[in-house]
Amino acid sequence: MVRGIGDSMSDKLVVFYSWGGNTKAVAEYISERVHADVLELTVAGSYPAEYNACVNKVGRNGRRYEPELVCHIPDLKKYNVLFVGSPCWWGTIANPLRTFLHGAELEGKTIAPFMTHGTSGLHVQDISMLCPGSKILKGLGIFNKYQVSTRENKISNMGDYRHQVDDWLSELGY
Numbered sequence: 452m453v454r455g456i457g458d459s460m461s462d463k464l465v466v467f468y469s470w471g472g473n474t475k476a477v478a479e480y481i482s483e484r485v486h487a488d489v490l491e492l493t494v495a496g497s498y499p500a501e502y503n504a505c506v507n508k509v510g511r512n513g514r515r516y517e518p519e520l521v522c523h524i525p526d527l528k529k530y531n532v533l534f535v536g537s538p539c540w541w542g543t544i545a546n547p548l549r550t551f552l553h554g555a556e557l558e559g560k561t562i563a564p565f566m567t568h569g570t571s572g573l574h575v576q577d578i579s580m581l582c583p584g585s586k587i588l589k590g591l592g593i594f595n596k597y598q599v600s601t602r603e604n605k606i607s608n609m610g611d612y613r614h615q616v617d618d619w620l621s622e623l624g625y
């Protein structure tokens with residue numbers, strides 16, 4: 452079961468943005484595995500549902516654009532560890548995660564970054580730059596073939612992402 456905010460004693464939070472549901476599937480599995488609360492970032496005025504239209508809109512806005520978030524951001528004081536996830540967008544983290552990281556008080560927190568992507572991998576350095584006072588752990592990048600082959604938005608295109616998450620979590624000591 453996915454845990455909401457404020458309904459547990461967990462000191463761990465999975466915070467993520469997902470446009471097509473792939474990063475969300477990974478986020479929910481991480482939360483089940485480590486018993487973390489979950490915060491899904493949502494934006495005012497959604498992105499286009501069609502893949503190319505979304506790619507173009509994001510490209511027009513630019514990589515540094517920070518859209519307004521419409522989800523409630525909880526008090527982060529009780530969380531020591533944040534699993535921070537995003538799809539790769541234009542070679543970096545998705546803009547809604549940028550908004551969150553820029554605005555959040557993350558000094559002294561431990562951050563475990565994860566990303567799903569179509570070829571160009573994990574961009575941990577873009578996360579560390581936005582969290583200068585945090586301890587950044589080894590990240591996880593999960594290859595999602597849908598961009599390069601079918602362009603269909605199917606979670607099965609990530610293959611057995613659960614095993615990759617399991618291996619990563621055990622490397623991190625979970």
Ligand SMILES: Cc1cc2nc3c(=O)[nH]c(=O)nc-3n(C[C@H](O)[C@H](O)[C@H](O)COP(=O)(O)O)c2cc1C
Nearest residue numbers: 469470471472473474538539541542567569570571
């Ligand atoms: C706007 C947009 C830009 C993207 N840019 C990249 C990119 O630069 N590099 C890459 O490897 N994948 C890119 N992708 C593919 C996504 O990172 C990949 O499909 C991801 O798994 C989608 O996650 P989601 O379903 O959680 O949104 C892009 C997808 C979108 C929609």
